Each structure stands twice: as structure tokens, then as C-alpha cells.
Amino acid sequence: MKRLLSITLLSWACTTAFAAAPDEFTLTIKDHAFEPREITIPAGKKIKLLVVNKDATPAEFESKQLGREKIIPGNSTARINLGPLKPGRFAFVEEYHENNAAAQGTLIVK
Amino acid sequence: MFAAALIVFRESLEASLIISIMVAATRGIPSRGRWILAGILAGLTGAALVASSMGHISNMASGMGQELFSAAILALAVGMLAWHNIWMSAHGREMAAQARNAARAINEGTRQCSVIFIVVALAVLREGSETVLFLYSLATSTEGGLQTTLGGGVGGLAAGLLVGGLLYAGLLRIPLRWFFSITGALVLLLAASMASQAASFLIQADLLPSLGAPLWDTSGVLPQTTAVGTLLHALIGYNAQPAGMQIVFYVVVLVAIATGMLWAVPRGQHAKRQGAAADHAAEKQ
Numbered sequence: 001m002k003r004l005l006s007i008t009l010l011s012w013a014c015t016t017a018f019a020a021a022p023d024e025f026t027l028t029i030k031d032h033a034f035e036p037r038e039i040t041i042p043a044g045k046k047i048k049l050l051v052v053n054k055d056a057t058p059a060e061f062e063s064k065q066l067g068r069e070k071i072i073p074g075n076s077t078a079r080i081n082l083g084p085l086k087p088g089r090f091a092f093v094e095e096y097h098e099n100n101a102a103a104q105g106t107l108i109v110k
Numbered sequence: 111m112f113a114a115a116l117i118v119f120r121e122s123l124e125a126s127l128i129i130s131i132m133v134a135a136t137r138g139i140p141s142r143g144r145w146i147l148a149g150i151l152a153g154l155t156g157a158a159l160v161a162s163s164m165g166h167i168s169n170m171a172s173g174m175g176q177e178l179f180s181a182a183i184l185a186l187a188v189g190m191l192a193w194h195n196i197w198m199s200a201h202g203r204e205m206a207a208q209a210r211n212a213a214r215a216i217n218e219g220t221r222q223c224s225v226i227f228i229v230v231a232l233a234v235l236r237e238g239s240e241t242v243l244f245l246y247s248l249a250t251s252t253e254g255g256l257q258t259t260l261g262g263g264v265g266g267l268a269a270g271l272l273v274g275g276l277l278y279a280g281l282l283r284i285p286l287r288w289f290f291s292i293t294g295a296l297v298l299l300l301a302a303s304m305a306s307q308a309a310s311f312l313i314q315a316d317l318l319p320s321l322g323a324p325l326w327d328t329s330g331v332l333p334q335t336t337a338v339g340t341l342l343h344a345l346i347g348y349n350a351q352p353a354g355m356q357i358v359f360y361v362v363v364l365v366a367i368a369t370g371m372l373w374a375v376p377r378g379q380h381a382k383r384q385g386a387a388a389d390h391a392a393e394k395q
Contacts, residue, residue: 032251057247064334067310067353071243073165079173081316096247099113
């Protein structure tokens with residue numbers, strides 16, 4: 001029952017996400033490292049950044065430049081609304097390991 | 111270890127500054143110490159609960175649960191600070207000078223204590239839940255794990271509390287006739303700062319337009335990551351790259367509370383000038 005419910009919810013979430021149709025971009029965190037470290041998005045439109053945390057421990061996506069901070073519990077995905085943004089480069093970090101180079105990334109807006 | 115100390119310091123600094131401002135601002139209110147302690151304990155309990163249910167909170171409101179939760183906590187804190195400040199404008203001076211009517215002072219003081227309790231609990235809950243998750247993440251992901259993390263965490267916490275303590279000691283040196291004006295101004299800026307943070311979460315949840323993101327950029331002059339930037343962020347809500355909507359929230363809350371404070375003051379002074387009879391009448395209103 002629970003599984004059925006979650007499948008229904010998931011498919012509903014997918015359809016509404018596609019219906020609303022802002023572009024989605026995916027960023028993965030594994031072993032506290034971003035993959036990819038650089039991600040390019042289009043300027044001037046709203047997009048959704050999906051941050052997939054493949055570690056068992058919680059992570060926090062933070063960007064002072066973008067004004068975003070979001071905790072991503074272990075083994076889960078967070079949706080982060082971004083834009084519309086002007087062209088430029090925006091730094092982001094996985095705050096819990098921000099001193100590691102692998103936990104620092106750049107969002108490139110073109 | 112250093113990473114742990116730094117993050118715990120940053121989080122505990124914000125809570126610790128809020129607490130010292132509240133402790134100072136409620137000087138003269140009976141048994142406030144007990145309420146502050148209770149607020150800290152309630153906040154820590156809440157932080158552990160929030161941290162452990164972060165997965166559920168995140169999934170609420172189609173993935174925007176965290177944003178709405180943070181915004182709600184901040185909005186509640188802003189409301190409490192507003193009430194506190196407006197109330198203190200009307201009664202602060204009497205409280206400090208040991209009010210003539212002791213029973214009334216204790217009665218209204220108790221009501222103020224529940225405000226202190228809530229503000230302190232919310233501050234600790236917000237900063238605490240993030241710290242708990244961070245420590246958990248770090249303790250399980252680095253070699254050396256738990257021990258170094260705890261060591262760093264305790265060091266960071268101690269440093270955060272120290273800065274809060276220094277602020278409090280500094281505030282106490284202010285002469286009494288300016289004391290409540292200054293703590294009032296600090297609480298006012300704190301409320302405006304929390305309102306702008308709430309706006310940031312509502313923008314993140316895509317419920318509000320950003321109205322320019324960022325509206326300006328002073329990160330070249332004073333980055334938020336520096337000590338001064340961090341301190342100013344915690345005290346007056348300094349943001350190197352604020353969104354336009356954050357400025358709107360900041361200014362609206364600042365003006366609204368300041369207006370409420372100005373509106374509350376003359377009534378108190380008026381009552382005092384008219385003597386005990388008018389004071390009594392004002393009490394009945």
C-alpha cells in the first residue's frame with residue numbers, strides 16, 4: 001500500500017514536473033564530491049536543479065551568490081529552484097565538507 | 111577537526127548572539143534566566159527532533175517543506191521580537207526601575223518571559239538542527255570520525271558562546287538611560303534580518319519573485335565569509351548579495367516595528383506624567 005502510494009505520488013510528481021516544464025539539471029553528490037563540478041544552465045529562464053545525494057549521510061547545498069541553502073538527507077534528492085539568472089559564474093559548495101575541493105562547484109549561466 | 115569547529119562556531123555564534131541580545135533586552139524582568147535556560151533546552155530538543163525528521167520535512171509541500179518550515183520559524187520569531195520590542199517601548203523603563211506595581215510587573219513580566227522562551231528556543235532550534243546534521247555527516251564520513259568531530263564541535267561551540275558572552279558584557283556597560291534604546295535597536299535589526307532570511311526561503315520555494323537577484327553585490331568589499339561579514343550577518347542581517355525581495359522584507363519589518371515602538375512610547379510617558387490615576391486608567395485600556 002505504502003509502495004503503491006509512493007509510486008502514485010512519484011508519478012504524479014513526475015507528470016506535474018514535466019507539465020510545468022522548467023528545464024531540469026542534475027547534480028550528484030557521491031563520497032562528498034560533486035559530479036559534475038561544473039554545470040551549465042541557460043540564462044534568463046527558471047530551471048530546477050536536482051541534487052542527488054548518493055551518500056548515506058546528509059549534505060547541504062549552499063550558494064551565497066545564488067542565495068540558496070538546502071539540506072539533502074542521505075540517499076535522497078532535493079529540488080532547487082533557480083533563475084531567471086543573468087550570464088555569469090556562481091559558486092556553490094556542499095557546506096558540510098566545503099574545505100574539500102571536490103565539494104566546491106560552479107554553476108555557469110550562458 | 112578544524113572544519114567541525116568552524117561550522118559549529120558559525121551556527122552557535124548566530125544563536126548565541128540572539129540569546130545575548132535577548133538576555134540584555136529583558137534585563138529587569140523577574141526570573142528571565144530560568145526561561146532562557148528552558149528556551150535553550152527546548153530548542154536543543156527541537157533541533158534533535160527536526161534533524162531526525164529532516165527527510166520527512168524535506169518531502170513535504172512537494173519537496174519545498176524545508177523552505178516553508180524555515181520561513182515559518184523565522185516568521186514566528188519576527189512576530190515575537192516585534193511584540194517584545196513594542197511592549198518594551200511601553201513598559202521597559204518601568205521594568206528596569208523596579209515598577210511601582212510589583213504584582214503587575216511580575217504578571218506582565220511572565221508574559222514577556224514566554225516571548226523570550228519562544229525566541230531563544232526558535233534560535234537554538236534553527237541553528238541547532240543544522241549543526242546536528244553536520245556533525246552527524248562529518249562524524250560518519252571522516253577517518254578519526256566521532257572523536258575529532260566532537261572535539262572540534264565543542265571548541266566551536268565554546269568560541270560561539272564566548273563571542274555571545276562578550277557582546278552581553280559589552281551591552282551591560284552601556285549606561286542605563288541608553289540601555290533599552292540600544293537593545294531595542296538591536297532587537298529591531300535582528301527581526302528585520304530574520305524577515306529577510308524568511309524572504310530568501312520563500313524565493314527559494316518559488317513562492318515569491320526575487321525582484322533582482324542579487325540586487326547589488328558587495329562581496330568584493332566585504333565577503334560574508336570573513337569574520338566581520340559573519341558577525342554583521344548575524345547581528346544586522348548583512349548580506350553581500352541580497353535579492354530585491356529580501357530588502358523589501360527587511361525595510362517593511364523595520365519600519366513596521368519601529369512605528370509600533372514609537373506609537374507605544376508616548377502612551378507610557380503620557381501615563382507617567384499624569385500620575386498614578388492616569389496610570390491606572392491606562393492599565394484598564
